[in-house]
Amino acid sequence: MEKVGVFHFDAESYQMDFRGRVTIPMIGNYLIHAASAHAAGRGFGYDDMTERHTAWVLSRLALEVTEYPKNAQSITVYTWVDEVGRLFTSRCFELADGEGKTFGFARSIWAAIDLESRRPTLLDVEGLSIYISDRICPIEKPGKILPVENKTEGVPYMVKYSDLDINGHLNSIKYMEHLLDLFDINMFREKEVNRFEIAYQAEGKYGMMLGLHSIETIPGKYDMAICHEGKAICRAAVTWK
Amino acid sequence: MEKVGVFHFDAESYQMDFRGRVTIPMIGNYLIHAASAHAAGRGFGYDDMTERHTAWVLSRLALEVTEYPKNAQSITVYTWVDEVGRLFTSRCFELADGEGKTFGFARSIWAAIDLESRRPTLLDVEGLSIYISDRICPIEKPGKILPVENKTEGVPYMVKYSDLDINGHLNSIKYMEHLLDLFDINMFREKEVNRFEIAYQAEGKYGMMLGLHSIETIPGKYDMAICHEGKAICRAAVTWK
Incomplete structure (x- = not known):
């Protein structure tokens, strides 16, 4: 099984913003879809997790984009696991446009929760580590974000x-x-x-x-x-x- | 050129509502995509209309669904033109699930507007009429809807x-x-x-x-x-x- 998963998407006109560009939420959908499909192909998909009474929960996501694809472009998402810990696993993404030009990268942190308690559970570190790839993701990891709720009216x-x-x-x-x-x-x-x-x-x-x-x-x-x-x-x- | 267009969609998990069912807005996206692609394949697409300084505008849509498809089902949309008038054209849809079972129908009415005045323009009745199909769409046409804005607080x-x-x-x-x-x-x-x-x-x-x-x-x-x-x-x- 290849460590890096490759997934293709077509950016449809109804998914564009007023500038005719793919939106960040839509890219988010592509990333989550690629992550789910990549995990499912390796025994850690939605159904596998449900069997163990657990579910993946997205904890953090950092996305960097240099140029947002235009209408009717195809988009390729590469995804791979880059770190596995006891409670969190880190998954990276590279985004390429229809001509194969990279237009962005993303990093995500996932936890597994118990479906009943909805609290974090320990990950299968050994099983997941088989798929760790050393492919480079040249963007900063998700960092600390300071509280703002006391400084502004919501x-x-x-x-x-x-x-x-x-x-x-x-x-x-x-x-x-x-x-x-x-x-x-x-x-x-x-x-x-x-x-x-x-x-x-x-x-x-x-x-x-x-x-x-x-x-x-x-x-x-x-x-x-x-x-x-x-x-x-x-x-x-x-x-x- | 076939009169009836056939388009396939995969209902992705991120497009489902909390019941794990395809939503009406998502079906709406499928219909609009099918309509656009069907028109484009017959010389009346977005680009063809832009060349004539016009654009299609959806005027009315009626959708009837007997059973909403579940997560990870494929959806097939059949679409055809059923009437062409001077100002409006009527397009029908049939919706089938992954097993080929029909789960719904839709009727839509479209006008063409001038891109500058944004007012209705005359349609190419002769050109469009070539594609009229007599395939049956067994749901009521869009009808009159009474005003409610004076009866309720918005x-x-x-x-x-x-x-x-x-x-x-x-x-x-x-x-x-x-x-x-x-x-x-x-x-x-x-x-x-x-x-x-x-x-x-x-x-x-x-x-x-x-x-x-x-x-x-x-x-x-x-x-x-x-x-x-x-x-x-x-x-x-x-x-x-």
Whole structure:
């Protein structure tokens, strides 16, 4: 079994933003799909995890993009495991456009939770380590993001039907969508998100009242959070260029 | 050139709702994609229309579904033109699951607008009529939907970055999403939307303040509207079973 998985996607016109570019949430979908399929092909997929009464949970994601693909481009995602620990495993991604040109990289950190307690469980370090690849992922690891919820008024948002994933929780991708919606449209006209980093801390549920927070810490760099009753359910850091 | 177009889609896990079922907005995406590809293969695609300084605009859509496909099913969409008029053309769809079993039908009405005036233009009736098929679409045509905006208080919603399509307008699919989000989650647990019908009346734009309206007219049947400054930009009718 090849250590590096290769997955192809077609960027459809209905998945584009107003600039005719693939969005960060859509790239997020591609990454999660590639990760799931890559794990499933190696005995660590959704069904394998369910059998062990566990499930993968995305803990952190850092994505760096130099140029967002345009409408009707095909996108290739390479993915591989780069580290396995007792509680977390790290998976990397490289993104290439239709001409084979690399336009981005991503790093993700995953934990396995017990389906009943919904608490972290120990990983099968030996089994997973077989697939570790030393392929290079030249972007910074997800780092610490400082709290912002005490520094800004949050924009209220209530979790809706269309926000829920197949497990009935706020979809990981929807966290990204709601955070990006905090930026003014002119920023998307004039700049690009160069790095998007997110740390998931708790599950959003139907009907939950959330506060969406964002603050520019240094020019072009935003620290963000989604909070429920004053506690962050996720933090994010976004760098524009 | 075959009159009926056939298109295949894979329902991915990240496109499912909390019930593990394909959503109406996602089916809407499939239909629009099939319509675009079918038209493009016959000289009436996005690029052909742009050359004539025109664009297709979805005016009405009625969708009837008997059973929503589950996760990881493949979906086949059949589409054909059934009527061509001076200002509108009617296109039908049949939806089949991975085993070839039909699970739904849809009817859509399209107009062509001039790209500068954004007003309706005359269609190439002769050119389009070549592709008319007499294949049966056994669901009712889109009908009249009564105003509801004076009967209910609207739920406020502001159009955001993630709502915009490639033309910078509120995405046709997002109208559906925001309307469906008005229903309580328990309705999705206990029932199914049997028929979803929508009539687009005006373009939603970034930052627009909208009011989302819904009223149950007879048990299980809802008339809905999205309004801006008291005027409907779309009306919808939803029947639950």
